[in-house]
Amino acid sequence: MITRRTLARLAFALAATTTFALPQAPALAEDGKTLTVATMWEALPLSMKPRRSRFFNESEILDTLIKLDFDMNLVPGLATSWERVSPTVWRFELRDGVTFHDGSAFNAEAAKFSLERVIALLPYAADLLNVKDIRAVSDTVLEIETAEPFSALPNQLTDAITVIYAASSFDENGEFVKPVGTGPWVFEDYKKQDRTTVVRNENYWGEAPKLDEIVYRYIPDHNARALALETGEVDFVVHLLPSDVARMKADENFKVYMEPSAGLYYGAFNAGDKSVLHDPKVRQAVNLMVDREILVKGALDGIGKPAWTFFPDDFPWAAKEISSYSFDTERAGDLLKEAGYEKNGTTWEKDGKPLTLRILSYSSRAEMAPITETMAALLEQQGIKTKVELFTWAGMLDLVKQGDYDVSVVFWTPEMTGHPDLHLKSQFHSKAGLNYQNWSNLEFDALVDKGRTLDAGPEAMETYAKAQEILQQDAPIIPLVHKIYVAASSKDVSGYQVHPSGFFYNFKNATKN
C-alpha cells in the first residue's frame, strides 16, 4: 500500500532527478549520441500543411493510431487493436497510460480532438478518411463512423496526415503552432532554412530510442549533401544521387542503404480536350514508345525498377493478370495511325502539324530532371516532338491546373499505406480533389468507390484488379520508374533499416559509435 507520504517523497525525488539531469543532456550529446541527418526537403516543423505533415511521422515526433511494420503489415500504434463492429463503424482500443510530450494524457477524447482538427485544417484528410463521426466511447475506446462501409480505414490511419496531435499543438483559434505528440522524439528547435532538432522522449510508450538527439540539417543541393557526409559534417544522408551510390559503396567508410520503397515516377497525361493526349490511342502509343529499361539506366544509373504498370509486382494488391506495356514501336505506330497521325520523314504529323508534347516537371527533386529529359529524348527518337519545361512544384501545378500542358512528370507514393484506395481514389477518381488531369472514367470511378467498401478478400482483389486494368488500358498516365530508396551513412551508424513505405526514418534503433 502506498501512503501519501511515500508519494510525496517519490515526487520530490523525481523533481530532484530532473533538475540535476537537465544540465547533463548537452554533455551527453557530444559523446556521439547526436545523429546529424542531411535531408533534401526542409523539415518545416512549424507548419502542418507542407507535404501533408509528413515530417512529423517520418521523424516520429508524432504517432499514428496504426503503424506499418517492415513488411507493410498493420501493427499497433496508439491503437492496440481495431475491429469493424458494424459496416460503417470501426472501434479502436487505445493504448493506456500514454502521455503527450507536454505531460497531458492521451486518450480517446484527445484522439478525437486531433483527428477532427486535422480534418478541419487539411481538406485532403476528409477525402482520405471518409469520416462521418468520431466518438470517444470511453477513455480507451474510440469509434469512427464512416460515411459508407470503409474497409481501407485502418490503412489510411497509417498515413502521416493522421498523426495524433496534443491539444497544445494548436493555439486558441485552433491554428497549428508546433508539433506536440506522443512519439519517441520530442521537437526541440527549428532554425529556418537550416535545421530541426528533436530529442529523445524518455517516457515513450514503446522501446525508447538509443540516441539522445537527432539534428535534421536541410541541404537541398545533392552534391553538397553527399559532400557533407564525406567530410563528416553529417552522419546520415537521405536521397543520394544515383551517381554517388557506386562511389560510396566502394568506400568502406560509408554504408549505403538501397531498398525498394513505395513510390512511382510517372507522367500524368492531360486527358482534357486542350491536349493531343485527349485521345486514348495516343496515350497508349506514348506508353509503348518509352523503353523503361533504358530510361532507368540513363536517368538513374540503373537505380530504380522499370515500371510498366501502376503498382509494382510485389505489392500485395497488384493485379496478377494485367495487360502490361512493353517497348513496342510497331504497335505504337499502328495506334497513332488509327488516331489519324502519319509519319512524315521521322516525325509524326496530323494535318501537317507535328505531334508535340509539352512536358512539365519540377526541379526540387533531383531525379525529376533526368527522368523527364530522358523520357522526352526517347520520345523524340520515336518521332514525337517534345518541349520540356522545369518549374518549382507550385509553378508546375499552376500550369497543370490551367490544363496548359500535355504531360506532367510527378512522383507519388501509391503503396504508402498498403491499400490501393489511397492513390486510386485521391488522384484518378473523376471527383477527386487531386485529379488535375481531366481524366474521367465512370467505370473506374464505380470500381474504386466500391473497392474501399469491401473487406480484403477475393472480391476486393478482383475489383481493384479491374480498376488497375482500366488504368492500364485507358492510360491516363505513363508509369516510368518504381522507386528504390537510397540513403547512406558513415560506418559508425548502425541499426538503420529502410522502411518500405518510404515514410519513416526510423532512427529508434539506430546507434552511433
Added chain:
Amino acid sequence: MRKHLDSGPFSGVSKSGLLAILVLAVVAAPVLAPHPPDQIDILNRLIPPSWSHPLGTDQMGRDVFSRLLYAGRLTAGSALLVVLAAASFGTLLGTVSGYLGGWPDRLLMRFCEGLSVLPALAIAMIIAGVMGLGLAAVIVSLAAVHWTEYARLVRNMILVERAKLYVQAAEALGSPRSRIIRRHLLPNIFGPLLTMSAYSLSWVILAFAGLSFLGLGVEPGTAEWGRMIADARGHMRSHPYLVMAPGFTIMGFVMAINLLGDGIGDRFRSRQTSLLTLPKSTLKPRR
C-alpha cells in the same frame, strides 16, 4: 602587363587567331562534329574520351565534343543578338540624349543610373520569369538590362565630340542635325563602341550561360554551354570532365573575346588621341 600582353603569344595576330579558331569551330560545327548533338545512346553513356568521341559522352550517351560545337552556335549566336540589340538601342538613345541635352538627357541618364544600381543578372531573371521560360525571354531580358551601358558610353562620347571644332564648324555651316550625327559623330565614336561591344559580348556569354545554368532560357537537355554544366552536375564527382569541358570552353571564348577587345581598344586609342580624354573605365561594361 600591357606590354607583356602585346608581345609573344598575345600579339594582335594570335589574339584574333585564337578567336578565329573558336569562331570557325562553331560555324563549321556540322562539318566538324563527329555525331549529331542530340543523338542519345544510353548504352554508351559516360564513356571516356576516345577517337570516335574526342571528349567522351555524357550521362545520356551524347557526344560531348559535338554538343560543345553546336552549343557554341546557340550561345554565341544568342549573345551576338543580345549585343546587337543592346548596342543599337543604346546608341540610338545615347545619341539622342547627348545631342539634345536638357531634360530628355537628364531623364534618360537618371533612368540608366537607376537601372545600373540593380544587379543586372537579377533583373534579367525577373524579366525572364515574367515573360516565361524560353530563349526569346532570356535574349530580351539580357538586352533590356544591357543597353544602358551603351547609352551612357555613347552619350558621354557625343558630348565630348560635340564640343569639338569640326562639329561646331559643321553646325555653323548649317548642316542638319541628322547629317552631323550620321557623318561626323557616329563614325568618330565607332572605335570605342566596337571595343565596348567586344567586352560586352563576353559578359553576355557569361550571363547567358549563367541564366541557362539556373534553368531559364533553354530547355533541359539542350546543347548549350551553361545548360550542359547544369545537366552534368549530378555526375560532377564521378565524371568531372562533363562539367569541365563546357566550363573551359566558356572560359576560352570569353578570354579570346576580351583579348580581342583589348586589341581593338589599343588600336583606336593610338590612332585617335581625342579618345584619350575618356577614362578607360567607361569603356568597360560592368560585371
